[in-house]
Amino acid sequence: MSNKKESKFDVNLFSRLLKYIKPYTTVFIGVLVSVLIIAVLAALTPHILQIAVDENLAKNELEGFSFYIILMIILLILEFVFQLIFIYYSSWLGQNVVKDVRVKLFNHLLNFKMKYYDNSSVGVLITRSVTDMERIADIFGQGLFTIFRELLTMIVVSGFMFYKSWKLSLIVFTVLPLLMYATRIFQKYMKKAFEEVRNEVSNLNSFVQERLTGMKILQLFVREDIESKKFRDINERHKKAWLKTIWYNSIFFPIAELSSSLAIGLVVWYAGLAMVISEGATQGIIFAFIMYIPKLFRPLNRIADNFNTLQMGMVAATRVFNILDTNSQIDDKGTKSITHFKGDIVFKDIYFSYVEDETVLKGVSFQVEAGQTVAIVGATGAGKSTIINLLSRFYEIDKGVITVDGIDIKDVTLLSLRNQIAVVLQDVFLFADTILSNITLNKPNITEAEVHQAAKDIGIHDFIMSLPDGYHYNVKERGAMLSSGQRQLISFLRAYVANPSILVLDEATSSVDSYSEQLIQNATDKITTGRTSIVIAHRLATIKKADKIIVMDAGEIVEQGTHNELLKKENGYYKNLYEVQFLKEEVI
Structure with a gap:
């Protein structure tokens, strides 16, 4: 048979x-x-x-x-x-x-x-x-x-x-x-x-x-x-x-x-x-x-x-x-092609699981107003990075609705949605190519002059020019010729020149030197100005400056508010996290 x-x-x-x-x-x-x-x-x-x-x-x-x-x-x-x-x-x-x-x-x-x-x-x-x-x-x-x-x-x-x-x-x-x-x-x-x-x-x-x-x-x-x-x-x-x-x-x-x-x-x-x-x-x-x-x-x-x-x-x-024959594509049935978002983001009762019957997000709901910077904090595995993945539609949600400017993101074409969202990931990936190509990703509408100006705006032009061949320096596979801090700076510039409506940052400065950290902080301040930003926060400075802090634990939002509001909560999750994790940074 x-x-x-x-x-x-x-x-x-x-x-x-x-x-x-x-x-x-x-x-x-x-x-x-x-x-x-x-x-x-x-x-x-x-x-x-x-x-x-x-x-x-x-x-x-x-x-x-x-x-x-x-x-x-x-x-x-x-x-x-x-x-x-x-x-x-x-x-x-x-x-x-x-x-x-x-x-x-x-x-x-x-x-x-x-x-x-x-x-x-x-x-x-x-x-x-x-x-x-x-x-x-x-x-x-x-x-x-x-x-x-x-x-x-x-x-x-x-x-x-x-x-x-x-x-x-x-x-x-x-x-x-x-x-x-x-x-x-x-x-x-x-x-x-x-x-x-x-x-x-x-x-x-x-x-x-x-x-x-x-x-x-x-x-x-x-x-x-x-x-x-x-x-x-x-x-x-x-x-x-x-x-x-x-x-x-x-x-x-x-x-x-x-x-x-x-x-x-x-x-x-x-x-x-x-x-x-x-x-x-x-x-x-x-x-x-x-x-x-x-x-x-x-x-x-x-x-x-x-x-x-x-x-x-x-x-x-x-x-x-x-x-x-494998059908593993995200359904791109959206009919609306958006050229610019104001940046109002709403997560409404979101449930999601990477593996069936192992729920990662459990009824997550929050709102980000246009122009706000929202920090997401929580222990490892709380579901912070998952929120980034869902906003960019890398995965399909199990239940709930995500909207941007009142429009369900499923109704927006994938191309236009992702064109309006720039992401700086914790694990920066660079191709075996020049710094310029890694910044523009070979998009013909971004000129080298625009890249130079953007680098000056966020304060990293001098760093790039100090490298052999400057913007045409080949970083080799996965950016092996650069330090982790330098790779992070390149990723910030990549996001900045894309001029997105919404910016998502998964910050990571635990392994970078103080000079690179200062440059990254300056870059963060510059590129978040005037646009909706969601930041997975690893640094106290970012958390304090955020318009809202969302505190997550085991796939659920346990607290929301500003830094000062959350510190006033007796035995609050954020207060405990701040005292254990972030206060050490402040003391140092």
């Missing part, structure tokens, strides 16, 4: 892949025509040789022999030309199809919810987007068309063989079923082996990607030996998966060569006897069949070999299409 389902799925998957050929129909037809010509040329060469042997060599006649030699040379040249056309354009087609699939996959990934990435391995997604894509390209370059070419060659050669001698052909075809059975068994085991290989490649990529990203942690906690052992174990499984495919190959191909040699031996033996007892066999037929048998058997070998490539490609395609 499962085999039928698997077979049906494979056929559907294959049909789905073939749809990507539509834009390249002309090239596709050209490749098929070249396949047909190659198959005919492969059968004609032995036929010409037979005529030359029977009419010239066997009779010691030289007249006309040169003609056959020249004809064979022309056929060989034509076969070379069409083989060249076939190999180049089948691979060209594969690379173009894969380019289209890869672009579609990347665009699909760009629109996934954050929840999808919370539950997915980056290493696995990289494997799907890069390695698996190359395997799909091989379906066309080395799999599909090559198998079709070999099958067509076998059919045409078989027709010529039967036409010349059905008796000798039957001898050959008594050996062929043995090879076909071996091929079938080989394909069955190779498919399982390649699925195992792909799994181990994904595991290997995921492991390496995570360890390289977290190399500082590994070295700080002296994990080198432990991680090395883990890597050896994963690599060993990867090696064993590949060795399994090598073992199957080492069994099958000697069987295939033995079958071909056995068929040639039987043909020569039978034809030799037939010549002795004058039953119509000729030297030319023997020569022709000796050439035909490899052209019949070797395609079967190559089909089995290319079937491996096809299987790897199909396994890779299954994995890629599984992602393409």
Whole structure:
């Protein structure tokens, strides 16, 4: 039952892949025509040789022999030309199809919810987007068309063989079923082996990607030996998966060569006897069949070999299409495109959970008036960062309504909503590019002069100009060439030049030096002026300046008010938090 389902799925998957050929129909037809010509040329060469042997060599006649030699040379040249056309354009087609699939996959990934990435391995997604894509390209370059070419060659050669001698052909075809059975068994085991290989490649990529990203942690906690052992174990499984495919190959191909040699031996033996007892066999037929048998058997070998490539490609395609079929996008059914918000924000009875039945926000309600700065405080895991994620619609709420200027954010297009909200996260991410590109994110409407002026406005222009190449300094992967404070300053400038209606700050200055902290404080004061700001507060200065403080605990708002109002509450949650956490900062 499962085999039928698997077979049906494979056929559907294959049909789905073939749809990507539509834009390249002309090239596709050209490749098929070249396949047909190659198959005919492969059968004609032995036929010409037979005529030359029977009419010239066997009779010691030289007249006309040169003609056959020249004809064979022309056929060989034509076969070379069409083989060249076939190999180049089948691979060209594969690379173009894969380019289209890869672009579609990347665009699909760009629109996934954050929840999808919370539950997915980056290493696995990289494997799907890069390695698996190359395997799909091989379906066309080395799999599909090559198998079709070999099958067509076998059919045409078989027709010529039967036409010349059905008796000798039957001898050959008594050996062929043995090879076909071996091929079938080989394909069955190779498919399982390649699925195992792909799994181990994904595991290997995921492991390496995570360890390289977290190399500082590994070295700080002296994990080198432990991680090395883990890597050896994963690599060993990867090696064993590949060795399994090598073992199957080492069994099958000697069987295939033995079958071909056995068929040639039987043909020569039978034809030799037939010549002795004058039953119509000729030297030319023997020569022709000796050439035909490899052209019949070797395609079967190559089909089995290319079937491996096809299987790897199909396994890779299954994995890629599984992602393409994943519906994990935020519903963007909004019809209102907003170019500017005043900034009135209302959270009304919001319930939310990252994992089903594990509620993170429990009936959260609050209001932020346009132009206000609101600080959110609370212990780790209270739900502060979740509020940021929901406002930007990175996740869908379970229950409740979030409005901006009285408009439900679900009614606003995602593009216009996120264009009006700038977020400075605690964990700053910078791309391996210049500072300028990381600030503008390559938006064409932001000029370098505007960036320079914005940097001067928030007081970090001198810091940037002190770096080699200034704004064109390459910060390398994840901003590795900058300190955490410098990365934070760049993220503030990135938010400022975006000129948002609403600003969200997840402040983090616990690991920065006092100079950077002062610059960040100045930047915060500048970019929050005149716009609605929501700040996850880590510093006393920000909390004191806030127009309102929202105190959260275990996914609920326990207190709201100004700094002074909340301090007046006896045994208040904020007062206790202030005395334990923030008062130390004030004393220092």
